[in-house]
Amino acid sequence: MALTLQEFTYALDPKTLPRIIQIQSGIYFQGSVYEMFGNECCLPTGEVIKIIGLNISKLSAEIQNDGPGSMCIELPLDYPGLFRIVADNEAYVSIGDIVKSLHIPNRLSQPVFKSTVNITLSNGNIQQGETIMFTSLGERNSEQFVNTEVMRNDKKHNFTLPLSLQGEFYECEDDQFYTLKEIIEWKLPKDRKRAVNLAKTSAIKEFTFCDLPENFKGELILTPVYELQAVMKFRKDIVHIPSSLDVEVIDVTDMYDINSFVQPLSINDIFNRPSSNFPIVAEIIEGPDQTVESLKFLKSCKEIIIHQAFQAKRILASEIRSDAQKHFLIPCTYNGKFKRRPREFPTAYDLEIAKSDKEQLHVVATKAFESHYEGLSTVSVGDQFLVQHRKTSEVIYGGTRKTVEALTCEKIEGKGHEPVLIPMCMEGGFVEVIHDKKQYHISEICQKFLLPFNVKVAVRDLSIGEDILATMLGLHLEEEITEPCLLITPLKNLSECWEIPVNRIKMSLQLLHRPDKGTEPPPAKTVVEEISEDCYYTLRRYVNATLHPPPRPPKKPLQPPSNPFKLESSQPKRPDASSSPKSPHVNTLKPFKPIKVISPELQNAMAECEFEKITSTESNLQKASPEQLTKEKEDDDDDDGHDYEYIEKDEVEDMRKKFQEEYIENKTNC
Structure with missing residues (x-):
């Protein structure tokens, strides 16, 4: 039975890919135009196509406002903002309906639902209105189920729910913030629209073409616009077909040999192959759209040698400044030297x-x-x-x-x-x-000191053409992370070797053959990568996904308490978004501050520690800003030509006397 391409796209389950379709009723453009803006727009009747991927090309956003009517705009996928998800008010009628629509397990946060009726199970009951967190999927005796957690009296209770379980389930509120890419990848339900609130826009939004009104504070209804990734019989490259194309297709997967088509692989697919597959020569079918300056050769490179797949160590760092921070991933092979x-x-x-x-x-x-x-x-x-x-x-x-x-x-x-x-x-x-x-190399800092750590480049890395770290007044080294990489060498230049991050560069390759014997990789080139705020936010979120910020200590009560203050719950209460600087989800949205784990004993100590804020010293605190205390002290006559930033003991003593005099003066005026 023939379907429109739009109907086929909506019914397509990505888990069943690849699929082969045949064009039953084609579409042509007059003249010789075959592709428009990189998308396939001319498909003749009878063409056989292998569908290898399903992507969201853009989002249609319906603006909800208080006035009459609504407006619909296109929201680019790289829109630099953070969003809060509005709970879906449409009920799910079964557990299978939820599992089919949402990502379980979820790398960001597990879906949480409430049932409108009591659920009776063999190992207990779930009461009406209790929150049910979906943690993982499983299968037993050919029957699929989902593992869930229910918090009851500060204790977790585990339940197994079959996908066939009927009921009326509603999504719970989500108090986290997400980038648009994260919503698309993890939080956009299949066959449903997603309502979001814009929480913050980045300073770089003016460089992104978007019709979203200035200072918009309302609600957006997101609808995905899909495109199909496909391979044709007589073409090597991957074509992108808009799902809205006016053609009819039928699924003929069972009638054709899938292996007769080109077999493009993502670099993530190659990374997951056994180590015995390496080294291997691969042809780049589709190069990356965006990459760092040093890796731009990938756009014009035809063939590469993939030497190995490995986990590379990186140091996540941020520029020390109060506004418009830059963020970096620094490899442990960086040869510059730092001072504290x-x-x-x-x-x-x-x-x-x-x-x-x-x-x-x-x-x-x-x-x-x-x-x-x-x-x-x-x-x-x-x-x-x-x-x-x-x-x-x-x-x-x-x-x-x-x-x-x-x-x-x-x-x-x-x-x-x-x-x-x-x-x-x-x-x-x-x-x-x-x-x-x-002066320290970055590897020495990681061995001798605890991160986070503050440094400045004292001697730049001479192996890098332009060391972007050397221009920074200060760097906050936050933590050591690992990310999957491929070690590659371009065939046109066997003297170079590069580390390609699997999760942040998208490429399609076709594996060709084994390289000649004796082709050993040279030392990998050092690349200091400046990353976007969204990428930095994503890395910080995944690193701290299981950590919780410590509770805010209470203010001192007006009267001394007759009984020791006790927590109402042994579970740490989520800090208020407007007052907790440690939370990664605060309204000020500086979500990248390190989150520390705190022991239960210290939580109780903090809960019992009452104190009041000294507001009369507010002007002093402004004068005693970190910028003043860490002010750069340059010395042109220094033997090594570099300035060292530290606080001399005499300077501290003078500063102390000055602050005390100002403090006493303010107290007197009050």
């Missing part, structure tokens, strides 16, 4: 994490904190501390003796040191005092 820059620590908990057995952590306070506990120290702006270790201490508050977590430090007073205890949860601010003037 001071780190900033928003809480005493961060100090405890950053301390090391290899060197003493020396910090200066940039924010005042008044302790209301007897036995715990009050901190003033400019105070210097040598960080020791965490300990449990008994203190008195409101006449009640309590046990709290505290950080033992040595407070520097002139030439002497005074032992002090400061609360682990204090909402203060500290900046590191650097005594180390050495």
Whole structure:
């Protein structure tokens, strides 16, 4: 039975690819035009085509507003914004309906639903209104099922639901933020529209052609527009066919030999092949649309040698600045040298994490904190501390003796040191005092110090034509990650070898033959890659997918509590989006701050630690910004020609006196 191409596309299950179709009623354009804008637009009757992929080429976005009517625009896939998903108000009628429509398992966050009726199972019941998280799929005795989790009384209960289970299920609210590409890949249900709210647009949106109104705050209804990737009998390249093309087709997969067509493979397909398949020569059928400058040879290169598939180590780094940050992936083979820059620590908990057995952590306070506990120290702006270790201490508050977590430090007073205890949860601010003037390779930093770490390039990498890191005033090395790569050499230049990231470069290749014996790969070229904000956000999200930010400590109550404050739940409460700087999903949408795991003991200590914010020092805090404390100090007469950024002890002492005088003056005026 013949179907329109649109009907065939909507009914196509990507898991069944490849499929072979035959054009029953073709479409032609007058003249010699065969392709328009890279898409196949002329298909003669009787043409046999092998469908190898199904992609979303763009999104149709219907703008929902308060006024009469609505407007429909096209939203490009690379639109640089973050979106929040609106829960689907249309019910799913079975578990199979949910599994068919959504991605399970999901790399970002598992789908969560509620049932309108009680569900009776052999190992227990799921009550009406309880949240059901879909975690994974399984099969037993030829029957498919989905594994789920239900939170009940702060405990997880696992249930197995057959796909045949009927009911009325509604999607729960999702409080995370997503890029448009992530929504397309993981959160766009099949055969359903997806409503989203635009949460943030990037500063680079002005370079993206889009009809979205300025400062738009409403709701968008997204509808995917598909295109088919196909291979034809007498062409090697991959063609892209719009699903809206006015042709009729029939599925003839069972009547043709699929292997008679060209066999294009993605680099992800090649990466997953056994190691015994390498090395191998491959022909590039379709090169990447976008790539870094150093890898642009792939667009014109015809054949390459793929030496091996491996996991490459990278350091995720960001430029140290308050606006328009740049983000980088730095290979461990980078040959430049770094010097240290001071780190900033928003809480005493961060100090405890950053301390090391290899060197003493020396910090200066940039924010005042008044302790209301007897036995715990009050901190003033400019105070210097040598960080020791965490300990449990008994203190008195409101006449009640309590046990709290505290950080033992040595407070520097002139030439002497005074032992002090400061609360682990204090909402203060500290900046590191650097005594180390050495230069380090990036591999040495990863071995000797804990990330995150602040550095600046002291000696650029001479093996790179243009070292983009050398122009940065400072870099925040966040963490070491691994990403799948292919090691390749272009056949036209056997003296070069490159690492190709599998997840961030899209190419189609055809495997040809084994290379000549003795073709050993030369050392891989070093490539420092600047990545987009969306790519950086995605990497940070996947790294921290299982981590939760620590809870915000409560403010000090007006009256001392008669009973110790207790958490209502042993599960950490999600921080408020408007006040938690550690959350990766806050409304300010600086979602890339490192997320730290916190022990249950420390959670309880933070929950019991009451304190009030000192608002009268607000002007002082602005003056004591990290930019001032880490201000670059240039010395043209330096022997090695490089400037070192660290805080001298005398400078810290002068700064401390200045801050204390300003603090006393402000308190007097208040």
